[in-house]
Amino acid sequence: MELLYLSRRDVESLNISYNEVINAVELSFKLKGEGKVQLPPKPGVNPRPNSFIHAMPAYVGEVDVVGVKWVSGYLGNPARGLPYINAILILNDPETGLPVAVMDATWITAVRTAAASAVAVKYMASPGAESLGIVGLGVQGRTHLLAIREVLRLRRVYVHDVIKQKVKAYIEEMSPQCPEAEIVPCEDYKCVTRNSDVVVTATYIVERPKRFIALKDLREEFLAIPVDYDAAFEEDVARAVDVFVVDDKEQYLVTKGKEKYFKGYPDIVEFDMGDVVAGRAGDLRVKARKMALLMGIASHDVVVAKLIYDKAIKRGVGVKLPL
Amino acid sequence: MELLYLSRRDVESLNISYNEVINAVELSFKLKGEGKVQLPPKPGVNPRPNSFIHAMPAYVGEVDVVGVKWVSGYLGNPARGLPYINAILILNDPETGLPVAVMDATWITAVRTAAASAVAVKYMASPGAESLGIVGLGVQGRTHLLAIREVLRLRRVYVHDVIKQKVKAYIEEMSPQCPEAEIVPCEDYKCVTRNSDVVVTATYIVERPKRFIALKDLREEFLAIPVDYDAAFEEDVARAVDVFVVDDKEQYLVTKGKEKYFKGYPDIVEFDMGDVVAGRAGDLRVKARKMALLMGIASHDVVVAKLIYDKAIKRGVGVKLPL
Incomplete structure (x- = not known):
């Protein structure tokens, strides 16, 4: 054997x-x-x-x-x-x-996480979406661009990281791999969120999240995809969306139940991505404000x-x- | 790396x-x-x-x-x-x-399971215990003899398996490895349980246990060690003992809570083996009827x-x- x-x-x-x-x-x-x-x-x-x-x-x-x-x-x-x-x-x-x-x-881990986000974009992004925003330019910030460009006709990508040098290095490395879109460096996260139809946050998951992106920072229509639990998006974003989808209901509710993450986030989840892809959630692309919270599943x-x-x-x- | x-x-x-x-x-x-x-x-x-x-x-x-x-x-x-x-x-x-x-x-897996039973024997068997019974003569039936002989002054080992040929093969294989004791073949499980101070059951864990060892089949003083969940010992044994110990309280209660195994077994566990070895359960060797239910822990x-x-x-x- x-x-x-x-x-x-x-x-x-x-x-x-x-x-x-x-x-x-x-x-x-x-x-x-x-x-x-x-x-x-x-x-x-x-x-x-x-x-x-x-x-x-x-x-x-x-x-x-x-x-x-x-x-x-x-x-x-x-x-x-x-x-x-x-x-x-x-x-x-x-x-x-x-x-x-x-x-x-x-x-x-690096690639399947971005691929799950790409599936969410495919099923949830508004039909005319053409701008992507990425906050946090580590491994996931890279793989997310490469995965999402497969499902979205990208024209502009707005990127930000708290470490300035990472922004420059990112643009140099990723521009040749995504020639169809302009990658725009942002001085702060608001420049990302105010310009992007799809916003991905890929910061570190820490024991005590300090959220910073509020509903007023976002466009009227958006798809928010946190891959960092609730390290980035404020409670008011999660509460205000027309659609709140997770990758796995049970895992989200178990984690939320431990009262460390997701304070103030929805207690009831109607659909998870399984339902969405199996066609049980209707056409979510027509909704205005959407969040797909993806924690990663085995x-x-x-x-x-x-x-x-x-x-x-x-x-x-x-x-x-x-x- | x-x-x-x-x-x-x-x-x-x-x-x-x-x-x-x-x-x-x-x-x-x-x-x-x-x-x-x-x-x-x-x-x-x-x-x-x-x-x-x-x-x-x-x-x-x-x-x-x-x-x-x-x-x-x-x-x-x-x-x-x-x-x-x-x-x-x-x-x-x-x-x-x-x-x-x-x-x-x-x-x-084969050896640490038997070693956990040996630790239970060390802390729980009556001081004069000298006979061991084993029901189920597969891998665990073998490793249990080799582990328990390290902690008990064995004189006789009573063994039984529903497949007769396994008994003969077992005695031939194990006698040279345990020369200090006589290994006695048993036609039925009762011959094992009625003659043994320490009884180990190592049958298969199946989805619907058919228990068969009742309290009346055991000696007045005994230490019962099921390593097959509740595939062997009846509820009346688990209920009648002076001491009911598990290897991990949480794991036992979670498994029992699923209502597939351990029907009728105790709902409250005072001590687990951690408490016993850390000295928080007193001297259990002096008690007459004891069960150490060991499911295996990581x-x-x-x-x-x-x-x-x-x-x-x-x-x-x-x-x-x-x-």
Whole structure:
């Protein structure tokens, strides 16, 4: 019995496109909406202050894929020259439970998160939307541009980070990868939010969020996508929207119930992205003010891991190990 | 950045003794009793009927070890010539969250489960106890004999399995490994329970338990250790005991709350093994009728994984992989 090991470099060498990941994530949202996904709430431990390691198991029926992601976030890592997020994923044979692959999941985490946002944009952004705003220019600030340009006809991208040098580096790095749009540097977040049809916030998730984007900072029509819990958007935004969607109802309500995050955010969620993609929420694109709060779900990790595994086997990438 | 991979054979080649494992498990029970262990309830998925895969994360303070076990149980596997239980464990650097090792955890699961029972025997068996009974002669039936002989002066071991050939094979295999005691084959479970001071049941955990050992089948003084949830002991045993201890209160109550297992078993648990080993439960050996219900906890997996990791590094065992 053998196990395929794929390092970060192995995974990246497969050059899986954003489109492939978006399609996989979209399908897994649909299957979730159809009740074919098992997605228990993710438990975690905190070995140090401002650190977490979460276990994220999932089974996605029909695609028939099962696995777990074990993902850490250490706020102190960047200062040490180490990545903030590190993750490993184990994929199993759903027929026997035997592990078939162990792979780096740092790339998966970076890309599937942006792909989930892209699916939200596809189903929720107003038909005429052409400007994207990004607050927080780290890994997610990069992957979100590359994913969302696949689903939106972008003309302008407004970007801001509290660290000025990051804005300049971002524009230099991303402009060639997104030649169809002008990337506009912003001195403050308001320049981003007042000019953008779709606003993505990708700042750090901290233990005590200091929110800063209020309803008055946004356009009359907008789609807000926080990928940083409630680190950025004020309560009045979450309350005022015509549509408030999350990626997984149970996970949102469990986290909110712990009373650390999402104070003042809605207590009742009518739809999650599973319902939206399965067609049970109607056409949300026609609504004016919308928020898709995406915390990240394990079903996305495992479907993307399956893409990686199948391609790696086909191309002979990775190391085979004895079980 | 590197990751150490240890296969099943690598782990077994280290020849870690039952005593070492028992000591590690005993210490981690004590630390749990002192509130130094983070042990969230284990979530799981069920990709097939009569199958499970559980994610078991834990952080053990003081020893400062963190990791997750991903363990599957497929009832259909033995008929296919595959192990019922298969497990992989990831160990991380608690300071940075980076993974440092991925290892087979099938051996860990087999041995740490028996070691936890041995700790229960050490703290709970009557001082004069000299006979052990084992019902169910699979992997756990074997490891339990080897672990418990480290803490009990055994004279006789009564064994039974519904499959007769397993009894014969067991005696042939285990007698040389436990020369100090006579291993007595039993035609039925009653011969085991009526002759044994300590009774271990290690049958299969099934979705609908058919319990069969009643209070009248047991001696006046006994220590009952079910490692198969409530697959064996009737409700009247669990209700009649002077002491009812579990390995983790929260996990027991969460599982019981789902109303599939433990019907009629106690709703309130005064002590768990953490309290017992930390000295907060008094001397339980003097009580007549006792049950230690051990479902298995992740803190044991990670402390044993640390034993393995340290020894593997010292001896240069395993394969180093790029992260």
